[in-house]
Amino acid sequence: MALGGTKGRNDRSTMRRTLHYFWQVTRQKMGAFVLSIVSSVGYIALLTFANTYVMGLIVDRVQASPVPAGQVFTVFGPYILALLVVNAVGQTLSKLQDYSVYKLEINGSYQLSRLCFDTLSNQSMTFHNSRFGGSLVSQTSRFVSGYSGLVDVVTYSLWPTIASVVLTIGMLLPVAPSFVAVLCAMLVLYVALAYRMYKRILPLSAQASTAQNKLSGVLSDAVTNILAVKTYGREDYERGLFTSADRDAMAAENRNMRATMRRGFTTSALITVIMFVVSIFVAGGNAWFGISAGTLVMMFTYTYNLTMRFNYFNSMMQRINRAFGDAAEMTRVLDEPTLVADAPDARPLQVREGAIDFEHLGFHYPDAPADEDVFRDLNLHIPAGQRVGLVGRSGSGKTTLTKLLLRLDDVQEGRVLVDGQDVSKCTQQSLRRQVAYVPQEALLFHRTIRENIAYGRPDATEEQIVRAAEEANALEFIRRLPQGFDTMVGERGVKLSGGQRQRVAIARAILVDAPILVLDEATSALDSESEALVQGALENLMRGRTSIVVAHRLSTVASLDRIVVLSHGRIVEDGTHAQLVAQGGEYAGLWNRQTGGFLEGDAE
Template sequence: MSAVASGAAGAGAAGRRPSLTRRTIHYYWQATRRHLGLFVLLIATTVGFCGLLSYGNPYVMSLIVDRVSAEPVAADEVLAAFGPSIAALIAINAGGLACSKLQDYAFWKLQIAVNYDLATMAFDALSNQSMTFHSNRFGGTLVSQTTKFINGYTQMINNLTFPFLPVICSVVFTCALLAPVVPLYTAVLMALLAVYGVISYVMYKRILHLNEKAAGAQNQLSGELSDAVTNILAVKTYGREDYERGLFDRANREVVARDSQRMRASLARGIITAAITLVIMSVVTVFIAGGNAWFGITPGTVVIMFTYTYTVTNQFNFINQGLQRFNQAFGEASGMTAVLDEPRLVADAPGARPLVVECGDIEFKGLSFWYSDGGARTQVFDDFNLRIPAGQRVGLVGMSGAGKTTLTKLLLRLADIQEGEILVDGQNVADITQQSLRRQIAYVPQEALLFHRTIAENIAYGRPDATEGEIREAARQANALEFIEALPQGFATVTGERGVKLSGGQRQRIAIARAMLADAPILVLDEATSALDSESEAAVQEALGRLMAGRTSIVVAHRLSTVASLDRIVVLDHGRIVEDGPHAELVERNGEYAGLWSRQTGAYLG
């Protein structure tokens, strides 16, 4: 990312900062309220644990101290005098420990359940976004943002459980128990704590944007790493390790700079709040030292004054760390929050129905489409019309940029047209569900799209319920069976990321086997043989011939030999049809297609 783009992104993040935090909380709450019982249990047990152990125990001890200081207790009167207090202490500790264990259960159960929902939410958002969305982003950055979004919830719940709920409990319990006994002291203490809380919150708001910038820098670093690793073959074959290391180092230094800014701001906040803590403890020392003389405070009250004040002050000390973790959580989650807020560029219409294909007739009717990138508009099609009868095999040819691949992507609704209609058996693709549309179209691109899974799983991807025999037959028809069986693990061979363990021809034949097994009525081949050697191309062409039989087929090709035997060839030029007909007829016309054919065959013969 350029400095200008980086700055613009930073400015945009700064402008959306409060909204992003609120939106993050919105998504977290959406997932939490599905498990509201666990959330309520977590809050209740945290309050019970804090109230019983931190405030119940000292209160009972203060009663014991007052009783002991009032008059001596004989040995035979101990149980009578202190029996109720002893029973109360046992009950308080038993209840507190029970709350502690229930708190652990609620915390883990809630975290596991909500993390599942958040992961599903992020996956659905990413998988249902358009190809335009994905082409403008690093895949590694999206993975990193998803992980941070989920981890951010864990941090938030952890912070809520400790220290923020205990802080609220400590303030409430301290007021409730001390205000009736030492109202002046309670008022002064609460005023100082209010100052502490306000200063912490103001500094929290100031530091929030530093956390978002630090998270953005970390995401950029993840993107650089992912880009270099994904394209490691290009890095090595061009000897550009040092160049990529420079890009990575620059992103890494930006992470260090942003983290250092965040560290300095957090330390400054910590020093200020520590000074307020010192003032609070000084006040309590004065009150405790002179409390009995000035206000007639009993020894037991002195005990709970010190204990409660120390507890609430100690809890407030953790607010700094808690706010820092909140900052970090919301900052790191902001990337995925922005993604979740992104409108879907291609979305199913309300009430969209499944596509039903009986014949496979395709019609592009009055189609207009343009790209908008950075405010610039690039027109691709303007009032474009083309009909492909069911079962016809049509080749799309033309110079680069003519709109061939774009047309197939519009058919698949990987992008949406601005005007006109695309009809499949008379059904407008804008009115049907995207999944049902794509399940009726077998798509074989130039670069085979293989998962880091077994060959069998890759072939069966379009039809997961296929039997072993059906997978094997699809591989045979795709001319892939021989090389698959020659592999040490056969169909159980893991292909590697994007199929790197296989050759280009082998990957392409597996992609064709996948299309054969899917058995869709419509077939789209996008430069399916352009990157293959002659021997691999011959095997793939033979397999493609079988695949196209009986199907409405659209074949995008630069190599005209790929489309010469098709029923019909459509020549595109800047989004317009300039020629349309069978190969022999187009060659005889001596037009655009004949010129392309002459150049290719002439170069081949020479």
């Protein structure tokens, strides 16, 4: 019971937070929002109630006494003119209703999409590493569509329904108070019953949306890694995972559908009872209460329209359920704390020389056991302009150290300083714009080679882009491509070979010309010939810059100013290549065991 109560409170809290986000973007178009209310109420008031009222007057006039053929337009002319005006204005309001919906949805889609993008792009790598990218895309799409769906149902169903209730009571109360009393009692019963069932169905809608997002994540994971799927012949296995997720999604949708249908049958039965009561009043209204024929037409038409509105109440609540269910997961993502966030008073990082200090560093990953620290009281000083190699076995913390420098994760203890400035007190963008980062796996967009090289410096000239490609030993293969620099590289650069992708990434780093350089296995994907050529470019690139080179090919770091050996998150050796080999310690052992320039099993 306690668990169910907690879950119910969580669902209600999520719904309130979703309404908060939706209302924030709606407030930006308050004019359109007010117009949606006015046009919806006016549309119903005129085309349903005013039309029927005028027709009731016509029926009463016809019943009062015969009208000669020559007097038709004289007697009924005002009624005809009234109907013309009512319908013309009503149709205009209908179009204004559509216009207000377009304005709200266009603005909402833009603002909410940007909100989701900003939130996701500012989240830490720990956040992204534990989630499917495809699922986040699906959640964003559903969040935006949830807003559009809610705007539709509120404008086209909720406001007209509320207006119908108020106008029906207001128009019929003076002529049939007893009927209105019975009608109100039945409508209150209907709403109470429908709302109670709605609360039960809301979690089912959220479950259905969650299952659909999981299905999107499974599909995205398989498509993203399609090469692995095919080369290992695991199509059947991935199909099994997809089928299982698909079944779960279908089962969740079926549970939601069955609950919705049960609610529909219950509410439809109550609508039938209401119409039965209406038929009795219409049949006996004149005999029992002296109600005129025109008024009886009004009673029937108003009540019939109202019951049809409430008959669609089932569909309206289902669509509201769907909107909140679709938005639920992204709402929870938006409410998650940002693990790596800029301080309120964060200032841009000013790099004058490029000295780096790791002071009393303590760090463990949030999803790791509390006693499994990556670093504990680690200290490392890198003078400005020094070229430092980080080596060690897998899991020693080499790549993690560079991520902490880039502030892709935040330390739990100690500080990371650049020129004496604590990076946690600087803006993240200013920090990363001062560091050229080349990872082991080249990070390329499905854009042209030119765009990929110029990504860190979009204002670069064509000459600068070409020179960077040449220094990275990429110009020759680029010019051999049919579209040259305009070649689209495919998702994650799949149209290029591993060595080609890496050289494009190195060209990007060369073009950025940042004072600090981080190379994380930057040459590991290159063949021996390309590596030799690129090494020369990297030597030039590192000259005068503070450089951190993570490598398992020790030949890559042998010529650097200094080599730091990490083991289990601690610095165990520190010196030049010659000094460390002469010491005969861990580095010397690694050097001696290498065959063909590779350290067996060492990849982070």
